[in-house]
Amino acid sequence: MIWVKRILLTLARSVAIFVPVFLVATFVTFALRAISGLSPARMQLGEQATPDAIARIEQQWGLDRPFLAQYWSWLTGMLRGDLGASWSNGVGVSDLIGMGIAVSLSVAALALVIGIVAGFGFGALAALRHATLLDRAITAVMTVFSVMPAFVVGIVLVTVFAVGLGWFPASGYVPLELGLWPWLSHILLPALALSFDTVADVARQLRTGLIAASRENYVTGALVRGLSPRRIFWHHVLRNSSGPTLAVLGLKFPALIGGAVVTETIFGLQGFGRFANDSAQAGDVPAVQGVLVVSIVLVVVFNLIVNIVLGRLNPASQRGV
Amino acid sequence: MNPSRRTLLSGLLGLPVLGATLAACGGGSGSGAAAGAATLKWASSYFPTHWDPVVGGSGAQFRHLSLVYASITRVNEKGEAQPDLAESWDYNDQGDQVTFHIRSGLTFSDGTPVDADAVKQAVDRARTQENSALFGDLTSIDKVTTEGDLDVVVHLTQVDYQIPLLFGERVLQVASPKAAADAAALDQQPVGHGPFVATQIIPGTKAVLEKNPDYWDAANIHIDKVELVAAPDASTVVSGLQTGVYNFADLAASQAKAAESAGLDVFVQPGYNASNLSLNVNRKPFDDPKVVEAVRHGLNRQEFVDKLTFGYGTPATQPFPEEYIAYDPQSADLWPYDVAKAKAALAQSRYSGDDLKVELVIPDEDPSAEIVQAQLAAIGITVTITIDKNWATPFFAKDLVASLYGTTGRDSPLQTLTAHFGPNGPLNLSTPYEPDGFEDAVAKVRQTPLEDAAYAENLQAATRAGLVSEALVFTYSQPSVYVKDPSISDIPANPGHVNWTGVKIT
Numbered sequence: 173m174i175w176v177k178r179i180l181l182t183l184a185r186s187v188a189i190f191v192p193v194f195l196v197a198t199f200v201t202f203a204l205r206a207i208s209g210l211s212p213a214r215m216q217l218g219e220q221a222t223p224d225a226i227a228r229i230e231q232q233w234g235l236d237r238p239f240l241a242q243y244w245s246w247l248t249g250m251l252r253g254d255l256g257a258s259w260s261n262g263v264g265v266s267d268l269i270g271m272g273i274a275v276s277l278s279v280a281a282l283a284l285v286i287g288i289v290a291g292f293g294f295g296a297l298a299a300l301r302h303a304t305l306l307d308r309a310i311t312a313v314m315t316v317f318s319v320m321p322a323f324v325v326g327i328v329l330v331t332v333f334a335v336g337l338g339w340f341p342a343s344g345y346v347p348l349e350l351g352l353w354p355w356l357s358h359i360l361l362p363a364l365a366l367s368f369d370t371v372a373d374v375a376r377q378l379r380t381g382l383i384a385a386s387r388e389n390y391v392t393g394a395l396v397r398g399l400s401p402r403r404i405f406w407h408h409v410l411r412n413s414s415g416p417t418l419a420v421l422g423l424k425f426p427a428l429i430g431g432a433v434v435t436e437t438i439f440g441l442q443g444f445g446r447f448a449n450d451s452a453q454a455g456d457v458p459a460v461q462g463v464l465v466v467s468i469v470l471v472v473v474f475n476l477i478v479n480i481v482l483g484r485l486n487p488a489s490q491r492g493v
Numbered sequence: 494m495n496p497s498r499r500t501l502l503s504g505l506l507g508l509p510v511l512g513a514t515l516a517a518c519g520g521g522s523g524s525g526a527a528a529g530a531a532t533l534k535w536a537s538s539y540f541p542t543h544w545d546p547v548v549g550g551s552g553a554q555f556r557h558l559s560l561v562y563a564s565i566t567r568v569n570e571k572g573e574a575q576p577d578l579a580e581s582w583d584y585n586d587q588g589d590q591v592t593f594h595i596r597s598g599l600t601f602s603d604g605t606p607v608d609a610d611a612v613k614q615a616v617d618r619a620r621t622q623e624n625s626a627l628f629g630d631l632t633s634i635d636k637v638t639t640e641g642d643l644d645v646v647v648h649l650t651q652v653d654y655q656i657p658l659l660f661g662e663r664v665l666q667v668a669s670p671k672a673a674a675d676a677a678a679l680d681q682q683p684v685g686h687g688p689f690v691a692t693q694i695i696p697g698t699k700a701v702l703e704k705n706p707d708y709w710d711a712a713n714i715h716i717d718k719v720e721l722v723a724a725p726d727a728s729t730v731v732s733g734l735q736t737g738v739y740n741f742a743d744l745a746a747s748q749a750k751a752a753e754s755a756g757l758d759v760f761v762q763p764g765y766n767a768s769n770l771s772l773n774v775n776r777k778p779f780d781d782p783k784v785v786e787a788v789r790h791g792l793n794r795q796e797f798v799d800k801l802t803f804g805y806g807t808p809a810t811q812p813f814p815e816e817y818i819a820y821d822p823q824s825a826d827l828w829p830y831d832v833a834k835a836k837a838a839l840a841q842s843r844y845s846g847d848d849l850k851v852e853l854v855i856p857d858e859d860p861s862a863e864i865v866q867a868q869l870a871a872i873g874i875t876v877t878i879t880i881d882k883n884w885a886t887p888f889f890a891k892d893l894v895a896s897l898y899g900t901t902g903r904d905s906p907l908q909t910l911t912a913h914f915g916p917n918g919p920l921n922l923s924t925p926y927e928p929d930g931f932e933d934a935v936a937k938v939r940q941t942p943l944e945d946a947a948y949a950e951n952l953q954a955a956t957r958a959g960l961v962s963e964a965l966v967f968t969y970s971q972p973s974v975y976v977k978d979p980s981i982s983d984i985p986a987n988p989g990h991v992n993w994t995g996v997k998i999t
Contacts, residue, residue, distance in 0.1 A: 214885035215542070218550045219912070219919040220629045221889040229624060261542040262680055263696040271695060330729070334736045343536075343725055343733040440536070440725030440733060442698040450697070455882050 175484065182479050190472050194465075198250075201464050202243050205457040211235070212259035215454060233259070246461070255462035260454055265462035268447060273429070273466065275345050276436070276443035278355070280428035282363035283370060287424065290367070291374025295417075296410075298375065299382035310375070318372035326365035326438040333361060343440030362439040366432060370424050377420050381413030388412075415482055422478035426471045531998035532718040533981070536730055536742040540697060540723035544683040545676055546666035547619050550626025551903065555663050556991040560702055560719055562666035562685030563709070565593055565612060565645075566657050568904050570763075570986045572817065574657035574943065578607060578667060578686065578709070579645075588652040588940060593660070595643040599709055601669035602690045609639035615667040616647070622676060629919060630664050630908065633939075653939045658905035662990060688714045688993060698723055715997045731755055731976070740978035740998070746803040752976045761805060761972045764989040765902025765909060767812040768797070770865055770966045771922040776894045778849055779923075783842035784874075785963040789828035791835035791872040796864055797969040809970040811960060812902060812909055817988070818949050819906035821956040828966075835872040850875045853895045856884035861968065862897060891924045899971070901989055906952055907938050914959035923964035934958040 212233050213226035230236055234245070246256060255265035298310040334342035340361050346354040385391065386409050394404050432445035444466070451459035539553040546558050567577040579593035599607035616637045619627040633653040638646045647656060659665070672684035683691050688711070689702035702719040705711065724730055727745040731752050734742060744752060744759065753759050772779045772788065779785055794808035810827065813820040839849070851869070853876050855862050866876040876895075887893050898920055903909045912918045915935070916925040934955035941948045975991075977984075982997045 209883050209886075211883065211886060214883065216548065216624060217626050217885075217889075218552045219889070220550065220626045221885050221919075222629075223886075223890050225628075226886060232623065258696075261696050262677065268696060271698065327728075330732050335732050338736065341738050342736040343729060343738045344722065437726040438729050440722070440729055440738070442695075442723060447697075 178483055179480055182483060183476065186472065186476050186479070190468075194468055197464060197468060198247065198461070199243065201461050202246060203239075205461075206239050208455070208457075210455040210457055212456075215260055215456070246458075250465060255465065256458040258451075258459045259456045260451070260459070265459050268459065269444065269462055269466055272442060272444040272447040274347070275441050276429045276432060276445060278345075278348070279359045279362045279366065279432065279435075279441065279443065280425060282356075282359055283366040283428050284421070284425055286363060286367040287370025287374055288421070290371045291417075292378060293375075294371065295375040295378030296382060298379040299386070302379070302383055307379075311379070314372040314375045317368040318376075320368055321434075322365045322369070322432075323434040323438050325368050326362065326435050329361045329365055330438070345441050345443075359441075362432075362435050362441060365435050365438075366428055370421075370428070373420050373424070374417055377417045378413065381416055382409060385409045385413040411485060415485060418478055418482055418485070422475050425474050426467070429470060530717045531715060532720060533716050533741055533993070533998065534739045535719060535721045536724040536733060536739040537721060538724045538727075538743055538745075540721065541700075542697065543680050544691070544694065545673075545680040546668060547622050547625045547627055547676070548680055551630065551663040552626075553901065555666065557700075557721060558666055558683065559662045559687060559990075559992070560689045560721070561683040561687045561691050562668060563607075563687045564662045564664075564666045565615075565660035566665075567661050567992075568658075568987050568990065570988070572904065572906075572988045574661065574904075577661075578612065579660075582657055584654065584942070588654060588942075589649045591647050591649070591656050592640070593645045593647070595645065596709055597643055599686055600707060601672070601684055601686050602705060602707070603669050603671055603684045605669045605671045607667070607686050608642050609645045610642075611670045612645045612667055613637045613639050614670040614673065615665065616645075618668075618673060618676075619665065627664055629917075630659060630903075632917075633659075651936075651939065654942045655905045655907050655939060657943070658903075659908065661904040663904050689716075689719055710994060713994045715995070716993055731757070734976060734978060737978075740981055742976050744974045744976045746805045746971065746974050749803060749805065749974055749976075756979070758977045758979055758981075759974065760977075760983075761974055762984070762989075762991065763814070763816075763986055764973050765813055765817070766899065766970050766972055767809045767902070768861065768897065768899040768968050768971065769809075769812075769913075770968060771888075771893075771896045771898050771920070772964055772966065773891065773894050774923040774926050774963050775891075778842070778844040778851070778874075779894065779963070781842045781844055782963060783838045784844060784849070786828070787835045787838040787842070787872055787874070788869065789835075789966055790831045790838065791874070792865070792868055792966055792968060793830045794968055795830075796868070797861055800864065801861055802969065802971050805974055806969050806971045809967045811956060811967060812900065812913055813906065813956070814970065817906070819909070819952045819956050821953040821960070823953075824957050824960045827960065832872055839873050849873060850877065851895050852877050852879055852893075853897070854879045854881050854884055854887065854893050855897050856880070856882065859897060865897070865968075888922070889919055891922055893922060896922060901973070904989070907935060907955065910955055910959045911935060913965055914962045921962070921964050923962075926962075926964060928958060928961040928963075931955070931958045931962070 211226060211230055213221055213229040216229060217225050234242065249256060253266060258265055258268060294310050298307045301307050330342050333339050340357050344358055346358050348355040391404060391409060394408060429444055432443060433449040436443045436446035448463040451463060537557065541549060541554040541557050543549040544558060546562055549555060549558055563578050565577060565579045566574045569575050578595055580596045582591055582593045584591045595609055595612060601607060619625055620631050620634060633649050633651060635648045635650045640646055667685065668679055669684040672679045682694060688705055688708045690705045691700055691702050693701040700721040704714055704717050708714060724742060727748050730742045731748055733739045734757055735755050749759050772785060774780055798806045798808055811820060811824060851874060853862055853865065858880065862878045866878060869876050888896055900920060913920045914927055914931055915921060916927045938951045938955045941951045980999050984996050985992045985994055
């Protein structure tokens with residue numbers, strides 16, 4: 173049961189870091205509303221935004237209370253899963269983010285799958301054929317992929333596969349419960365657009381890791397002992413070299429969700445990223461605060477998962493150098 | 494015999510081919526519409542944040558809320574008040590009381606009757622609900638009472654023949670009083686008597702509406718379903734239309750050429766769009782009329798049109814287009830662009846040098862601000878552009894020295910005038926300043942029935958009086974550009990509105 177102990181230790185260490193970061197980050201973000209002087213009245217009243225009307229609306233939202241009282245209400249509400257109400261439309265922020273996150277998770281998960289499959293494929297192929305023309309070609313293509321912005325890829329994909337060939341819808345989202353293909357066809361292009369960067373990073377990281385691992389003495393020893401190349405690759409070389417690649421993935425998934433603003437805009441997806449952008453543009457402070465909370469949780473949870481997987485995969489990573 | 498027989502056989506053989514051709518054409522023209530159902534797929538940059546018409550106010554989203562709500566009156570293609578929920582109305586002899594006669598037998602989609610009491614509650618709510626964005630539009634109203642089931646009596650604080658225009662879509666969309674009892678719920682799930690019933694609303698994202706068979710004008714609504722979505726990036730709207738994801742959208746003028754070359758119908762919906770430079774004559778340096786005169790002559794409207802409207806705009810010297818009843822021909826070009834005159838006026842003012850530094854505060858990045866900056870620099874006024882996310886607070890509190898504003902007007906031209914030039918006008922940055930004689934001109938229009946022979950003349954006189962105002966310098970008009978799939982027929986050209994009466998989707 174030693175591994176259970178290790179997981180618990182990892183969790184405890186992560187929580188010890190997470191809590192203060194979370195509190196400081198939320199406090200600072202909450203303070204920004206007071207510093208900015210932004211008001212829900214601006215959004216709602218339009219041309220009727222007289223000083224009296226503004227004061228009335230702000231009182232309705234509780235913004236006339238002392239700052240710390242407001243922060244405490246928000247913090248305790250948040251710990252119960254209540255992120256307050258959007259200034260834009262009065263809907264619960266938890267509900268709005270929930271809707272958006274379902275869209276973003278669909279796209280990000282598919283992008284991640286594409287990134288892993290294609291990245292591992294290209295990376296392994298380049299490593300197995302390293303120092304050949306194929307290796308150089310793959311490396312060059314991965315370099316191009318890594319510098320292509322998602323929105324450029326997105327526009328090209330729309331132009332070719334949606335407008336030109338008519339194979340996929342250019343915009344919009346259909347929930348999975350309405351059908352597998354409708355759902356998949358709507359998220360495939362945005363997922364492809366988002367995946368290029370992941371494919372490139374995973375491929376290059378894995379190629380480097382595989383080449384380095386295959387030069388280690390234990391691989392030579394295994395060969396001498398007559399183990400098959402396939403067994404050596406899958407059980408020893410791949411396992412050891414995938415650690416750094418998994419660490420890269422630990423950064424990718426949150427970025428795929430949170431950094432998808434542009435892709436979601438291009439493809440007309442009302443996801444988490446676009447919600448975050450729209451809220452910030454509109455000055456919808458409760459929504460921005462909610463976005464921050466969810467972003468922190470996503471990053472921490474995903475890194476916890478990666479740490480646990482790394483620990484299982486490579487016990488040395490738990491001991492430190 | 495043989496020739497006749499051969500002809501008959503040829504005819505019979507031809508039928509399947511013709512049928513196949515028709516079937517193929519039918520499939521093609523469907524353009525993504527569900528088989529057998531006329532579906533409007535509208536991508537809009539103004540997806541409603543509030544579905545309660547009282548909270549939504551007269552901003553652009555009233556066009557979307559009108560899918561669900563009918564209003565007391567509506568406008569035709571000339572901008573004249575027409576029956577809607579009220580089939581007619583009568584003023585008393587003094588002109589300070591108007592009775593609206595509601596159509597009989599109508600219901601809201603929750604079964605509640607559309608009667609005099611429901612309409613009274615709608616007006617009262619617009620005037621008094623705490624978060625109403627309409628209260629400022631209804632100050633002529635003293636109280637509303639009912640007579641019988643179908644007569645609504647509006648008692649006025651003054652003679653005002655503009656009420657039927659005020660009670661249109663922009664101001665008086667009528668919600669079910671039963672649903673409105675919980676205003677917060679109504680704001681998320683609208684219930685009205687309009688052409689469509691909302692069956693699903695995802696906040697900020699998507700609304701699905703089905704045709705309302707009980708709508709009083711249902712016979713003229715030929716669309717079965719509406720899918721309204723928040724528009725993605727402007728450049729993506731066109732590809733969405735090309736691939737059938739959408740079949741209707743408001744369009745950024747910058748994308749109009751792309752849409753046209755893609756074979757889509759691009760059109761301008763008439764309206765009262767007008768942008769202006771707002772000045773505060775209660776602040777230096779605009780408290781000197783000579784500085785204002787300099788600005789008036791120093792602005793080159795054509796540059797705004799050339800650089801900002803992509804061929805769809807026009808220079809504007811008034812808040813109305815030339816073809817409109819309230820447009821005053823006598824005020825067509827009161828202050829022509831003239832740098833020499835502008836500099837001369839500035840030289841005569843009591844300000845010079847650092848006194849002529851002006852802060853222009855705007856809510857967002859706006860290229861017209863840079864045009865203003867460059868043009869005023871050319872005559873000797875230094876403009877600093879400040880972007881303030883919280884711009885609305887000082888603007889409507891009349892604390893700014895200068896700003897930019899664009900409006901789509903109102904159904905009542907007099908309301909447009911008072912909003913811009915009146916002492917309580919929200920768009921008058923110099924409140925309580927108003928031009929001499931404006932108040933009298935306005936009162937005269939209010940006292941003139943809409944069908945009176947002198948109405949147009951009196952209205953134009955009020956426009957003329959208002960334009961003397963030193964608080965606003967109009968610059969250009971960017972009309973509302975829309976794009977639709979050719980399968981959708983033309984929509985009614987009701988100025989400032991998007992209505993679906995008579996529209997068909999093939």
